[in-house]
Amino acid sequence: MTAAPSPRRAFSGLRRSWSEGRIAPALIWGLSILGLIMLFCLLGPLFIEPRDALVGSVLPRQSPSAEFWLGTDAQGRDMLTLLILATPNTLKIGLIAGALGVGFGTILGLIAGNFRGWADAVIRIVADAMMTIPAIAILVIIAGNIEQMTVEIMALVVASLAWMVSTRTVRAQVLTIRERSYIEVARVNGESSLEILFREIMPNLLPFIIASFVATVATAILAVIGLEALGLGAPQEMTLGNTIYWSQQSSALLRGMWWWWLPPIIVIALISLGLFLTSIGFDRFANPRLIRA
Amino acid sequence: MNDGDKTRVLDVRDLEVHYDTREGPAKAVDRVSFSLRAGERLGLIGESGSGKTTVAMALMRLSRPPARIAGGEVLLADRDLLKLTDAELRQTRLRDIALVPQGAMSSLNPVMRVGDQIADAILAHRRDLNRKAIRTRIVEGLANVGLDPSVARRFPHELSGGMKQRAVMAIATSLAPKVIIADEPTSALDVVVQRQIIQTLGRLQDGLGAAVVLIGHDMGLIAQFSDTVGVMYAGRVVELGPVQQIIETPRHPYTRLLIDSLPGIRERKALRGIPGLPPRLVNLPEGCRFAARCPFAFDRCRAETPEQQTVASYHVAACHLYPQHDSLPPITASEDTA
Amino acid sequence: MSSELARYIGMRFIQFLVVVFIAVSVNFFIPRLLPGDPIESLIARLQSAGGSQEMDSQAIIDNFREKYGLDKPMMTQYLNYWRDLFRFDMGVSLSSYPQPVSQMIRQALPWSVGLLATATLIAFTLGSVLGALLAWPRSGRIIRTIVPTLLVLSTIPFYLLAMILIYLFAVLWRIFPPGGGASPTLIMEWDWPSFVNIVHHGMLPGLAIVLGSVGIWALGMRSQTVSVLGEDYITFAEAKGLAPRRIFLRYGMRNAMLPQVTALALSLGHVVSGAVLVEVIFNYPGLGALLYNAVRGQDYFLVQGVVLILILTLAVLLFIIDLIYPLLDPRIRR
Numbered sequence: 027m028t029a030a031p032s033p034r035r036a037f038s039g040l041r042r043s044w045s046e047g048r049i050a051p052a053l054i055w056g057l058s059i060l061g062l063i064m065l066f067c068l069l070g071p072l073f074i075e076p077r078d079a080l081v082g083s084v085l086p087r088q089s090p091s092a093e094f095w096l097g098t099d100a101q102g103r104d105m106l107t108l109l110i111l112a113t114p115n116t117l118k119i120g121l122i123a124g125a126l127g128v129g130f131g132t133i134l135g136l137i138a139g140n141f142r143g144w145a146d147a148v149i150r151i152v153a154d155a156m157m158t159i160p161a162i163a164i165l166v167i168i169a170g171n172i173e174q175m176t177v178e179i180m181a182l183v184v185a186s187l188a189w190m191v192s193t194r195t196v197r198a199q200v201l202t203i204r205e206r207s208y209i210e211v212a213r214v215n216g217e218s219s220l221e222i223l224f225r226e227i228m229p230n231l232l233p234f235i236i237a238s239f240v241a242t243v244a245t246a247i248l249a250v251i252g253l254e255a256l257g258l259g260a261p262q263e264m265t266l267g268n269t270i271y272w273s274q275q276s277s278a279l280l281r282g283m284w285w286w287w288l289p290p291i292i293v294i295a296l297i298s299l300g301l302f303l304t305s306i307g308f309d310r311f312a313n314p315r316l317i318r319a
Numbered sequence: 320m321n322d323g324d325k326t327r328v329l330d331v332r333d334l335e336v337h338y339d340t341r342e343g344p345a346k347a348v349d350r351v352s353f354s355l356r357a358g359e360r361l362g363l364i365g366e367s368g369s370g371k372t373t374v375a376m377a378l379m380r381l382s383r384p385p386a387r388i389a390g391g392e393v394l395l396a397d398r399d400l401l402k403l404t405d406a407e408l409r410q411t412r413l414r415d416i417a418l419v420p421q422g423a424m425s426s427l428n429p430v431m432r433v434g435d436q437i438a439d440a441i442l443a444h445r446r447d448l449n450r451k452a453i454r455t456r457i458v459e460g461l462a463n464v465g466l467d468p469s470v471a472r473r474f475p476h477e478l479s480g481g482m483k484q485r486a487v488m489a490i491a492t493s494l495a496p497k498v499i500i501a502d503e504p505t506s507a508l509d510v511v512v513q514r515q516i517i518q519t520l521g522r523l524q525d526g527l528g529a530a531v532v533l534i535g536h537d538m539g540l541i542a543q544f545s546d547t548v549g550v551m552y553a554g555r556v557v558e559l560g561p562v563q564q565i566i567e568t569p570r571h572p573y574t575r576l577l578i579d580s581l582p583g584i585r586e587r588k589a590l591r592g593i594p595g596l597p598p599r600l601v602n603l604p605e606g607c608r609f610a611a612r613c614p615f616a617f618d619r620c621r622a623e624t625p626e627q628q629t630v631a632s633y634h635v636a637a638c639h640l641y642p643q644h645d646s647l648p649p650i651t652a653s654e655d656t657a
Numbered sequence: 658m659s660s661e662l663a664r665y666i667g668m669r670f671i672q673f674l675v676v677v678f679i680a681v682s683v684n685f686f687i688p689r690l691l692p693g694d695p696i697e698s699l700i701a702r703l704q705s706a707g708g709s710q711e712m713d714s715q716a717i718i719d720n721f722r723e724k725y726g727l728d729k730p731m732m733t734q735y736l737n738y739w740r741d742l743f744r745f746d747m748g749v750s751l752s753s754y755p756q757p758v759s760q761m762i763r764q765a766l767p768w769s770v771g772l773l774a775t776a777t778l779i780a781f782t783l784g785s786v787l788g789a790l791l792a793w794p795r796s797g798r799i800i801r802t803i804v805p806t807l808l809v810l811s812t813i814p815f816y817l818l819a820m821i822l823i824y825l826f827a828v829l830w831r832i833f834p835p836g837g838g839a840s841p842t843l844i845m846e847w848d849w850p851s852f853v854n855i856v857h858h859g860m861l862p863g864l865a866i867v868l869g870s871v872g873i874w875a876l877g878m879r880s881q882t883v884s885v886l887g888e889d890y891i892t893f894a895e896a897k898g899l900a901p902r903r904i905f906l907r908y909g910m911r912n913a914m915l916p917q918v919t920a921l922a923l924s925l926g927h928v929v930s931g932a933v934l935v936e937v938i939f940n941y942p943g944l945g946a947l948l949y950n951a952v953r954g955q956d957y958f959l960v961q962g963v964v965l966i967l968i969l970t971l972a973v974l975l976f977i978i979d980l981i982y983p984l985l986d987p988r989i990r991r
Contacts, residue, residue: 155676157923158975162930163948163964164683170952170960171688248814252934255816256949270817274938279823280835287820295813302812306876379896412898420896422889428908429890430915430987439907440897474987490897 053307059300063113063293070110078104079111079264090285097285099269100276108264109289116266117297119181119250124243126185131192131242132235138193139200140223150197153190161187161249169258176260184249191245192238199234203227237308244301251294266290327394328530329378329416329498330354334391336370336377338600339384345600347373347386349554352627355530357497360521362545362562363534364577368597370554371534372421375502378532379418380408395498414444417496419520421503423484427475433486434471437461440490460489463526464519481512485519492523499524499531505540517544538581542566547633550574553597553608556627560634568646570636572613575647607639615640615648665989669979673972680968684961685738689731747965748958752951758962761947766966768838769943772859773932776866777925783867784874785917789910791875792882795901804875811872816934819865823938826861833861838942862939866932877920881913888912915986922978929971 077083086102096105138149168183169175203209204227212226253259254267257275261268273279273287334351337344348370355361365371376382378393380400393400395415403411412418420426428436437457441448448456458468464485475483484504491499501520505513517540524531535541541548542562549559550571558571569575576593595612607613610620619639627635628642640647741747747758784807790796791804810818827835839845839854885891886909894908936945944963951959983989 151672151675152679154672155679158676158926158971159680159968160926160929160933160971162933163967164687166948166952166960167684167687167964170955249930252814252816252930255934256937256952258952270820279820280828282828284824288824291813291817291820294817298814299809299812381892381895409898409900412896414898418893418896420889420893425889426893427890428894428912430911430985431907439899439903443897443899443903476988487893490893 050307052303056300056303056305056307059296060304063117063297063300066110067114067117070113074104074107074110076107076111078107087283089283096289097283099272099286100278100283101272105285105289108269109266109293112264112266112269112290113293113297115177115264116247116251116294119177119184119265120243120247120297122178122181123184123188123246123250124239126181127188127242127246128192128235128239130185131189131238132196132231134189135193135196136200136223136227139197139204140219140227146197149193153193156187157190157194162252165249165253166256166258169253175258177263180250180253180260181246184246184253188242188246188249191241192235195234195238196231199231200227203230233308237305240301240305240308244298244305247294247297247301266294326356327354328357328396329532330392330394331378332392332394334374334377334393335389336373336382336386337389338386340601342601344387344389346603347554347600348377350391351551351554351556352391353549353556353559355498355532357530358524358528359547360524360531360533360545362541362548363532363551363556364536364538364541364548365551366536366597368553369551371536371551372502373554374551375418375421375500375532375534378500379412379416381418410444413440413491413496414494415496416498416500417491417494419488419491419499419501419504421506423487423504424480424507426487427483429475431474432471433473433475433478436486437471437490437493440493444494456493460493461486463492463523464489480508481516484508484512484516488516488519488523492527492529495527495529497527497529499527499529500534501531502534503536504533505535505537513540514543520544538566538578550577554600555608555637557609557638558634558636559627560631560636564631564634568631570630570634570641570647571609571638572615572640572647573609574636576612576614607637662983662989665983666980669976672979673976676972676975677969680965680972681739681742682735684965684968685735688957688961689734742965747962750951750956750959752954752956752959758958761959762944762962762966765942765944765947765963766970768941769932769936769945770970772862772936772941772943773866773929775859776863776932777870777928779863780867780870781874781921784871785878785910785914787871788875788878789882789905789913791879792886792913793905793909804872804879807868808872808876810868811870813869814934815865815869815931816938818869819862819935819938822861822865822868834858835861836938836940858941862935862941865935866928869931870928873924874917874921878913878917881916882909885909885913915982918978918982918985922975925971925974929967933967 081101081103084098084102084104086098086100088098090097096109098104099108134149134153138146164187165183169180172179209222209226212222217225250259251265251267251270254265255270255274257271259265259267259271269290270287273283273290276283276286278284278286331354332352334348335346336348338347339345351370351374353361363371363374373382373386376386377388378400380388380393380403382388388401391401395411398411400408400411400416427433431439434457437460438453441453441456457471461468461470466482466485466489470478470482470486475486478486488504499520504520505516508516520531520533521544523529531544533541533544545562547560548562548565549556550565550573551557552573558565558569558574560570565574566578569578573593580593593612598608598611605624606622607616607620607625610616613620617639623639625637625639627637630636630641745759747762750756750758750761753761787800787804787807790800823835826833834840834857837858839851839858843851843854845851890912891904891908894904899908933945933948935941936943937949940946944967948960948963948967950956951963
């Protein structure tokens with residue numbers, strides 16, 4: 027038992043990276059950007075009057091000024107207030123969808139990797155097939171047929187199309203980990219397969235699950251915004267995607283009302299960039315094969 | 320060793336290779352010198368980490384960061400390989416000095432036919448040859464290593480490990496180089512194939528009259544092949560001499576322990592590992608690098624780095640036991656348990 | 658053809674069939690399993706609209722009832738659905754009644770495939786070359802500045818890039834048209850002016866797709882190339898005295914392309930999803946805009962038809978990539 031390395035040192039890679047000052051700059055950048063957005067969501071509401079984000083509460087079509095820092099839209103809403111309220115809503119949907127997707131994907135990956143056989147074959151073929159199907163097509167079909175779209179349904183729908191990455195990652199990792207010596211040791215010591223799964227394999231999977239969570243949240247947020255931009259979101263919610271949709275509906279682009287669509291785009295781009303950098307930063311230690319050069 | 324023989328085809332002088340690390344340079348190869356005459360076979364032996372592969376890469380000037388050639392000369396017929404321009408270096412590789420690499424199994428491009436890989440080696444040096452002449456050379460080259468001409472049309476994955484190694488040797492010898500560096504050419508092959516490969520290497524070498532540096536960790540194979548053996552420890556050549564003398568009367572304590580740890584070369588006796596580990600090569604203090612593991616170490620060994628000195632004809636060792644002693648004293652039981 | 662190759666193609670074909678099966682089934686069952694059968698609610702909507710519509714709603718309703726056998730069991734309807742598909746019968750559009758859905762799709766498909774194939778090919782090639790150069794120790798500083806910039810751009814979704822591009826190049830500077838596939842006055846023919854007109858209109862949507870994905874391809878290719886450059890065959894190629902250019906192309910890029918092509922196959926779905934939205938933003942006459950308008954007009958059959966064709970087209974493209982792959986990798990060919 028002593029000869030086998032402890033599986034509970036799953037994060038030793040990360041810790042080593044920290045201590046050697048070799049942590050990927052991508053991760054630092056990514057987390058900083060995400061932190062900045064969090065700060066914006068948390069502190070923003072202290073400085074605004076939420077009622078200004080309601081239709082008709084302020085003068086419509088105002089360009090940015092001292093009174094309306096980011097101007098107002100065609101329906102008489104203050105853009106800055108709207109942005110501050112919409113960003114956390116968008117993040118929330120993305121996080122819920124991401125968590126659902128990764129949870130679902132991880133369970134399927136564990137089943138596939140652990141039990142092998144026909145369950146593995148079916149899960150693998152379906153996951154591979156689903157990866158090649160453009161999510162938007164299925165999202166549209168579902169969203170177009172739901173009478174009253176809500177945030178929860180939206181998260182569920184998006185999650186149902188965002189589980190494949192974590193399934194593949196987890197399955198591949200389970201297969202590798204199973205071959206390692208300490209699993210053999212645990213098996214010889216008479217641990218049951220469930221015990222082995224939760225005590226020996228799971229802790230090793232954590233970094234990979236976190237990495238695929240970040241990637242999945244990014245996918246989910248972009249899918250949600252895409253759906254909303256098509257006008258298939260929950261229409262009463264204040265979100266970034268809906269804001270884009272309304273700006274499109276009012277031809278804000280051609281009317282030169284850049285303050286309507288540009289700020290949400292910048293926020294979306296920052297969220298996306300932050301998540302992307304974080305996810306490649308995580309990859310670096312979750313996937314040591316990439317550490318080179 | 321030090322006669323100014325004009326037939327020397329490879330003369331390595333004070334070669335230094337450093338690995339740049341956070342704490343400073345690690346001297347992976349430290350003032351290594353040796354030379355070969357045409358047709359001579361030198362075996363370079365050492366544990367993993369002793370710097371033997373680093374030497375091989377440096378001889379081809381293929382050292383990649385963090386490794387860096389920090390000094391010395393690699394003279395090929397009086398031209399210093401380390402001072403050539405990039406273009407000259409490219410022309411020199413394969414034509415004058417060729418590598419049979421360590422990972423022969425993975426040294427062939429998986430998406431190119433074997434024949435094309437031989438052809439582009441030849442073409443890089445001989446623009447004057449036409450298609451037919453190259454074709455002839457490929458067939459000859461394959462025949463020289465015991466491969467059928469049909470192998471030229473195969474992809475690497477269609478060949479066995481031994482065939483891949485032969486194909487690699489066919490490439491390495493396609494321009495009749497004067498020096499061949501064979502870096503553990505038999506690793507990852509089974510014992511029977513290993514012997515065949517070494518025999519093939521010997522045949523090729525005889526045919527070309529080339530000098531060969533064979534690098535390895537298997538004293539049996541090295542001894543079977545070489546005329547001269549160099550023993551490396553922690554980046555230094557600690558002993559260099561004719562193969563018979565090295566095996567029968569090793570002068571350096573490390574060589575002695577290395578040979579004792581092998582079964583079957585001398586008479587049968589209990590297998591004995593060498594206690595302890597090689598030193599880390601960063602910020603090494605003065606003194607013999609083997610001192611900490613040496614059963615004969617005395618104060619001077621820890622204070623002063625031993626230089627190579629002649630201990631018999633054509634036989635040098637870097638050890639403070641000489642010239643006071645003629646040969647190594649026996650290892651006593653008490654020292655053995657240390 | 659050897660048995661390995663046959664096995665490989667067989668597996669890929671099964672995968673292709675699975676995608677088709679999932680696509681068709683999802684397309685059929687999801688609307689029917691969700692609360693409120695869409696066809697029934699559609700009929701209700703048409704009935705309530707009554708005679709106020711120009712078209713004869715009662716005729717449409719009867720047509721539906723009969724055609725989809727709504728009184729028959731679900732399984733029968735499902736089989737009918739398959740049967741109709743094999744006849745390229747995807748029903749009729751409601752918003753442009755009685756135009757058949759298949760005909761509308763036939764008009765839109767070339768636009769989408771043309772735009773997407775061109776843009777993706779450019780992005781993929783450019784990204785792969787840039788990524789490989791980024792990993793190549795000899796490449797210069799320009800590469801090292803360009804690629805990260807492109808990478809940052811590529812984290813922005815295509816359609817948001819599209820909006821920025823429209824604002825810059827169609828509203829502020831008026832270099833390119835803000836939308837459409839060709840000038841409304843253009844008489845389409847196989848001639849030079851038509852070609853120029855179409856390319857002029859395709860520039861911005863194409864650029865949005867290229868900018869939105871080139872960085873991702875470059876990043877993928879970089880890491881593939883980095884790992885290939887560490888391979889023994891690269892070292893041996895150097896030991897052979899080959900010119901750096903040849904090593905880079907025939908030994909480095911050539912091998913790094915293999916996983917890159919696999920990645921292309923896996924990400925095409927993402928690209929298509931993004932491209933659909935780009936078409937919407939540009940009101941491009943392809944499948945994406947058709948889909949959007951169908952959703953807006955609650956044109957049920959059109960939505961189904963477009964989604965199905967979208968998935969099938971992609972599946973066919975992937976199958977083609979799968980068939981090309983053995984030509985690139987001899988280890989599969991055998």
